[in-house]
Amino acid sequence: MRRTFMRHAVRLASTLAVLCSAAGCARLATVDSNALWKIVDIRCVPSQQATGTPGQCTMVDLDKRYVVLKDIVGRSQHLLIPTDRITGIESPLVLAPHAQDYWVDAWGSRHYVETAVKRALPDDQLGLEINSEYLRTQNQLHIHIDCLRRDVSDALARHAKDTPDEWRWQTIDGERYRIRRVTSLTGTSNPFRVVARDNHGAAAMATQTILVTGAGPDADKDGWLIVNSGTDVGNGSGSAEGLMDHACRVADAN
Secondary structure (H helix, E strand, O other): OHHHHHHHHHHHHHHHHOOEEOOEEOOOOOOOOOHHHHHHHHHHHHHHHHHOOOOOOOEEEOOOOEEEEEOOOOOOOEEEEEOOOOOOOOOHHHHOOOOOOHHHHHHHOOHHHHHHHOOOOOHHHEEEEEOOHHHOOOOOOOEEEEEEOHHHHHHHHHHOOOOOOOEEEEEEOOEEEEEEEEOOOOHHHOHHHHHHOOOOOHHHHOOEEEEEEEOOOOHHHHOEEEEEEEOOOOOOOOOOHHHEEOOOOHHHHO
16 A cells, blocks of 8 residues: 555656646645645636636636646546535535535546547546545545556456446455446435445545446446445555556557
């Protein structure tokens, strides 16, 4: 787990060290845990409000209260970030009665990945991911949107026809994950709500990581897989980001 954390920390530190604004490039000597929030709140949202353009972000949706930002790590990785101050997976705000469906918004934003690699990809080769509180360096909720590793897609294919709303366990890369097929990402099938049902309270949710991908090539027909693990599970993981491929090699292999 420490090895996974170090890979993630180095990668994100590199990303944040060279993020640029229209006025120039702000190089950060150390990781600022509020850097993503500052980009959203100081640069992207004001630009959209003042000029109708998203500034440093790829897009800003003022009505749904989120932005999409291209991460400089990888050829196709994007981040969905709320325009409200929400720290991360542990925040009670993600479970509020009228909380925005960020997973639906992130899934709908996967076309930015396809645009980056200049081709359409099957839904089971694309993924969304959020890290636990303990394996992240940013204290603003952000969902990673990118390609999955080919071997991970192949490993998850066994769950394509699972009975919906039942957990199954599988070891991937030596770490334990539970996997649940759902036919929607909204309401009671919102991944935050699904995982929170047996991880009550902020402290329990803070240990969790969630990955979402298509159960098959067409998620509208096949459904989605919620892949979940936590630092509280034997051989569990607080980050599923390692299951993604920020080089998006599947786009070259297809």
